[in-house]
Amino acid sequence: MKVGVGKKAAASSAPSPTRIEAIAAVAEYLEAAGVADGQDEARALLRGATGLTRLELALAPCAPLSDEESRTYSDYAARRAAREPVSRILGERGFWTLDLAVAPGVLDPRPDTETLVETALSLLAEKRDAPLSILDLGAGSGAIACALLSELPAAWALAVDLSAEACAATVANLARCGLANRASILRGRWAEALQGRFDLIVSNPPYVRTQDIADLEPEVRLHDPALALDGGPDGLECYREILRDLPNLLAEDGFALFEVGFDQAAAVAALLAPVGLQIESVARDAGGHERIVAARLLPTPT
Template sequence: MQDPRRAPPTLAGLLAAGRRRLAEAGIEDAALDARLIVEHFSGTTRADAIARPDQPVPATAAAAVEDALKRRLAGEPVHRILGFREFYGLRLALSKETLEPRPDTETLVDAVLPFARATVARAGDCRILDLGTGTGAVALALLSAVPQATATGVDISDDALATALRNARDLGLADRFSARKSDWFAEIFGRYHVIVSNPPYIPADDIGILQREVRDHDPVRALDGGADGLDAYREIAAAAAMHLEIGGIVALEIGSTQGAQVTRIFAGRGFALSESLRDLGGNERALVFRAAE
């Protein structure tokens, strides 16, 4: 219980203390993480910090900030603590078995959008299959940008599917998004204009050397791509043609050094590389394939 003789902490004081503690622990983006934590758990905004830095923060909110800072200092990612992350302008809830969507994956959305819009203009709709949907990030970003599109999100995890459906409802996209439990294409029937995936692509032996925020908090099943990191691409390439409309595309996120290997895998299954996109860091991040002529 807070000592009644002690003045409650101020917003500016909480922000400064949070920044200092995270920076001293060597956490990257200490200032941003502190701000996100303080704003979320105190119910304040950046405008409040500028206009009313001396406003008192109630004891219950200050305690929640303290608990969140301790979790961050222990290595838990800030967005896991908040329970959500922004992706392509959408606020997406996270859960235990969902990969935290990251800015690099927005490149995959950018890779699909022109084709999805052109398909709608030509055919009146665009059917999207999102393999390994997780939070639903990629599918829901595409639906938000292309109102005539529909999407099926596929995952092996019940937790992930429930989270994707929740996000679709929260974003007002539930009427155009459906979820299906399937091990890749095993339970999928019909054909789609777009098959898209951000699959697991970390080589199994590399998982132990990832940043602790990823290694200890992202689901291993969403990271582990097998011995060489390419198992999921082989699975997708082997069956994609049976589920793709004539003229459709397969769009994939890849690890920054995997472009040539993934292209060879798909070439062996009758696909030609149509486009390669780089992320904001300049790394090759998304590949688009079409059936070879």
């Protein structure tokens, strides 16, 4: 796509479009390509292409785009029309209070996952300043670990992921957030090689049923890695594998929190008791779905 307004855009002598004209043209183009929120996304892409803040754009909507800005904006618009997410085009996304880098081959963190952070912080409300130990299984971009460490000033985290790209992304995001000195990263399979007891264990494992992956939106199916999505035939395989080791790693008064698919809370809760865990709470996401299952150890019989 060439950013501009109507046929004028194709002519080399045509004046550069203004910011607001370019946004309108791109919004229309994105909506025709099936992007639901064309206006907002066109604005976000223009800010990315020009480096403008929201305020700068609001104060000068009629300034013309430079040739380079037009070229970059056209490139971004074409990528978005091909259903690449805005966060991947711009290489970053807001998560919790942080600006995280979004790396190719690593799951783009989602707003739903902020519910996990919120739930953990509320369960730990009395211990916010304690030297808590946190284990993040399947750290991906490091979003959960970064958000928790940013709120728990004396905590330390171990982030585990099987993917080399995810481990590199976690390292980069911890450094970007100034949290690298309170975290270690381990490439490995869930809790397989771990010892010790953690005050908080968090995981947002892959939970999409294998047969449902083909039906996901192109933004997810084409851009998030299969290793971050595929939860096996019933979507629960990773929970079963993680739960096998979990009771040996959870502190006596610790909490384990799992993000689950919108219809999986009951099924995941049913996996707890057989391994010696009990349900603490189930939290809903902003859309009203049961999204976070919190658990703790069953009391040991006296």
